[in-house]
Amino acid sequence: MRREGSAFQGLGTVVLKELSDQMSSIRIFVLELLVVALAVVSVALAIRQLGLTTAEDPFLLLRLFTVDNPPLPSFAGMLGFLIPLVAIGLGFDAISSEHNRRTLSRVLAQPIYRDALLMGKFLAGMATLGIMLLAMWLLVVGAGLFMLGVPPNGDEILRSLVFLLIALCYCGVWLAFAMLLSIVFRSAATAALIALGVWLFFVFIWPSLASVLAQVISPPDVRYVLLGLPTPGTIEMQQTLARFSPNQLFAEAVLAILSPSTRALGPIYLEQLQGAVMGTALPLQQSLLIAWPQIVGLIASTIVLFVAGYVVFQRQEVRA
Amino acid sequence: MRARLLAIVSAFLCVASAAWGADRPDVKGLYLLADYPAVSVQPGTTANIPIKLQNYGVAPERLQLSVTGVPTGWTATLLGGGQPVAAAMPATDGGVSLELRLDVPSNAGSGTQTLSVEAKGEGHTVTLPIAVTLAQQLPAKLKVDTALPALRGTSKSSFEYQLTIKNDSGRNLTVSFAAQAPKNFETSFTEAYGSQELSSVAIEAGKSKDVKLKVRPPSTVDAGTYPVSVTVSAEGATAKTDVSLEIIGQPRLTISGRDGLLSMRAEAGQQATFPVIISNSGSAPADDVELSGSAPSGWKVEFNPKTIAKIEAGKDAEAQALITPTEKSLAGDYQTTLRASSRGETASSQVRVQVVTSTVWGIAGVGIIAAALLIMVGAVVRFGRR
Numbered sequence: 001m002r003r004e005g006s007a008f009q010g011l012g013t014v015v016l017k018e019l020s021d022q023m024s025s026i027r028i029f030v031l032e033l034l035v036v037a038l039a040v041v042s043v044a045l046a047i048r049q050l051g052l053t054t055a056e057d058p059f060l061l062l063r064l065f066t067v068d069n070p071p072l073p074s075f076a077g078m079l080g081f082l083i084p085l086v087a088i089g090l091g092f093d094a095i096s097s098e099h100n101r102r103t104l105s106r107v108l109a110q111p112i113y114r115d116a117l118l119m120g121k122f123l124a125g126m127a128t129l130g131i132m133l134l135a136m137w138l139l140v141v142g143a144g145l146f147m148l149g150v151p152p153n154g155d156e157i158l159r160s161l162v163f164l165l166i167a168l169c170y171c172g173v174w175l176a177f178a179m180l181l182s183i184v185f186r187s188a189a190t191a192a193l194i195a196l197g198v199w200l201f202f203v204f205i206w207p208s209l210a211s212v213l214a215q216v217i218s219p220p221d222v223r224y225v226l227l228g229l230p231t232p233g234t235i236e237m238q239q240t241l242a243r244f245s246p247n248q249l250f251a252e253a254v255l256a257i258l259s260p261s262t263r264a265l266g267p268i269y270l271e272q273l274q275g276a277v278m279g280t281a282l283p284l285q286q287s288l289l290i291a292w293p294q295i296v297g298l299i300a301s302t303i304v305l306f307v308a309g310y311v312v313f314q315r316q317e318v319r320a
Numbered sequence: 321m322r323a324r325l326l327a328i329v330s331a332f333l334c335v336a337s338a339a340w341g342a343d344r345p346d347v348k349g350l351y352l353l354a355d356y357p358a359v360s361v362q363p364g365t366t367a368n369i370p371i372k373l374q375n376y377g378v379a380p381e382r383l384q385l386s387v388t389g390v391p392t393g394w395t396a397t398l399l400g401g402g403q404p405v406a407a408a409m410p411a412t413d414g415g416v417s418l419e420l421r422l423d424v425p426s427n428a429g430s431g432t433q434t435l436s437v438e439a440k441g442e443g444h445t446v447t448l449p450i451a452v453t454l455a456q457q458l459p460a461k462l463k464v465d466t467a468l469p470a471l472r473g474t475s476k477s478s479f480e481y482q483l484t485i486k487n488d489s490g491r492n493l494t495v496s497f498a499a500q501a502p503k504n505f506e507t508s509f510t511e512a513y514g515s516q517e518l519s520s521v522a523i524e525a526g527k528s529k530d531v532k533l534k535v536r537p538p539s540t541v542d543a544g545t546y547p548v549s550v551t552v553s554a555e556g557a558t559a560k561t562d563v564s565l566e567i568i569g570q571p572r573l574t575i576s577g578r579d580g581l582l583s584m585r586a587e588a589g590q591q592a593t594f595p596v597i598i599s600n601s602g603s604a605p606a607d608d609v610e611l612s613g614s615a616p617s618g619w620k621v622e623f624n625p626k627t628i629a630k631i632e633a634g635k636d637a638e639a640q641a642l643i644t645p646t647e648k649s650l651a652g653d654y655q656t657t658l659r660a661s662s663r664g665e666t667a668s669s670q671v672r673v674q675v676v677t678s679t680v681w682g683i684a685g686v687g688i689i690a691a692a693l694l695i696m697v698g699a700v701v702r703f704g705r706r
Contacts, residue, residue, distance in 0.1 A: 268650065300688050
């Protein structure tokens with residue numbers, strides 16, 4: 001039976017309602033407080049470190065995002081770690097809570113399609129994350145301007161905005177994943193546990209597992225081992241495996257965008273460096289081309305995860 | 321017995337004295353001798369005239385010495401053994417060397433004065449007249465010669481002239497030299513076989529010395545003949561000689577991009593064209609200018625045309641450098657060197673090549689996203705329900 005009208009009728013209403021729910025939710029407030037507090041600490045440490053060590057640098061603002069300040073990781077590294085947490089927090093009970101509160105059938109009794117409901121919840125989550133990221137970005141740029149006293153140039157602003165967009169895509173992957181789990185599992189606790197489990201798996205286990213698997217799939221060449229060198233094939237395999245993790249994709253894309261002198265993300269052969277002028281900044285377009293596969297990976301997996309959730313949701317039976 | 325012995329000795333002595341007298345001129349008496357009894361002296365100087373008081377077969381006797389006829393203002397002193405003496409006593413058949421020192425004042429004028437040196441004893445009086453001519457001394461005289469006065473070379477070569485300086489005067493001289501060369505020519509004098517630079521050299525009277533003149537033209541000099549004059553001088557005497565250097569023209573090449581641009585963009589694996597201008601700022605045409613380039617391994621650098629037959633002095637020629645980075649080149653800047661060479665002359669410049677990577681994969685990425693969106697639309701169409 002064909003439906004009448006747009007599939008996204010009522011989308012705006014859902015988005016606004018969800019957004020207002022999330023903004024007033026204690027859970028989101030605590031999560032955002034945590035992330036913003038860590039971001040402030042990280043930026044403060046970065047500024048102190050830059051004031052101590054950095055000489056003239058054409059990309060001083062970008063260094064705020066990338067400089068390591070032990071014991072904490074850099075600002076970008078911190079985001080890579082924390083964004084999944086917030087996104088899971090936003091999405092793990094998106095649909096199951098409606099089921100459990102028995103409000104789903106009431107909502108769907110309104111002239112709102114399931115499409116619009118799911119899309120609205122997703123977009124509202126993205127908007128919340130986007131607002132959080134934008135606030136943090138403004139915080140960093142403002143603190144940089146205030147504490148370092150160096151006005152950022154156009155390229156820096158553009159690159160940091162691209163970084164913001166990449167972070168948003170990364171949010172999308174985890175949000176779509178969390179929503180998929182909230183559709184599949186009726187129990188919010190199960191969904192949350194599985195989501196956090198996957199997150200921990202990608203953060204802590206997958207990097208070392210990828211290296212072990214690469215050794216098995218593409219064993220190191222004896223000739224390289226005798227010379228104490230890594231085998232190119234093994235390294236490439238390890239990198240390919242590691243890139244199944246969205247965290248890895250995010251980290252690589254951020255590296256290419258925020259460190260303008262990054263010329264490649266894979267292993268580099270010595271012959272490729274012959275005659276190269278080191279340390280020169282690439283134009284933004286070239287940096288984007290380097291990071292593009294990673295960005296595409298993030299966007300495409302967001303869509304695929306969302307579609308999977310959509311298909312499952314459409315086939316579910318909703319009873320009052 | 322004793323008388324007989326004396327007789328023999330005296331006879332022997334007679335024979336000996338007869339033999340002695342035979343190979344000597346039969347001169348007897350006291351004499352005052354001088355090698356040059358007439359000398360010329362420069363006013364304001366001191367002259368030493370050697371004199372000898374000789375005794376030939378006369379019994380030794382104390383002889384009082386004196387100089388008479390000394391003009392006023394002059395000082396005449398007789399020296400014996402370096403000290404002023406007033407008397408001498410030569411042994412029989414012996415001589416005493418004396419020296420007459422004359423201090424001639426500078427206002428002595430000219431002409432000839434005759435002084436007399438007198439030795440006066442009990443029985444003898446000897447006199448030696450000495451004529452002193454007041455005369456200006458011979459002026460210093462120098463001569464400078466070179467065997468090879470004209471040399472030929474390029475503006476980059478160094479021209480070396482062998483100079484022979486002769487001191488033709490009667491005194492030892494310290495000769496200084498100077499060279500007048502066109503502006504910005506560098507000149508230096510060195511020893512004939514050495515590298516030490518000199519400004520003057522001591523030459524004994526009548527001797528000559530070899531020195532080397534090195535001329536280094538400025539590297540920007542035009543072709544042509546340039547004169548260099550060498551002046552040697554000492555105590556008012558000068559001598560001059562002229563040498564010349566003929567500079568033959570030389571091409572001087574420079575290579576750069578159009579409008580001096582030395583950077584370009586090239587896509588990895590794709591040929592990029594970079595127009596280069598080869599200009600000859602030298603003074604002679606450059607023939608058979610070969611173009612070459614060096615770049616990171618795996619890159620291709622070609623030129624169109626590969627060689628330029630001739631570039632006139634002061635003219636430019638244009639060529640195209642075709643640079644192909646390897647497929648594997650990373651995005652970013654690389655350094656390459658472009659070279660032009662004509663015989664000995666070469667020019668090179670470094671060109672920075674910004675390698676950009678192909679956007680084909682970027683478009684492929686967009687395709688992947690589009691495919692994902694298509695799946696979503698398909699899902700919406702397929703699973704959308706009332």
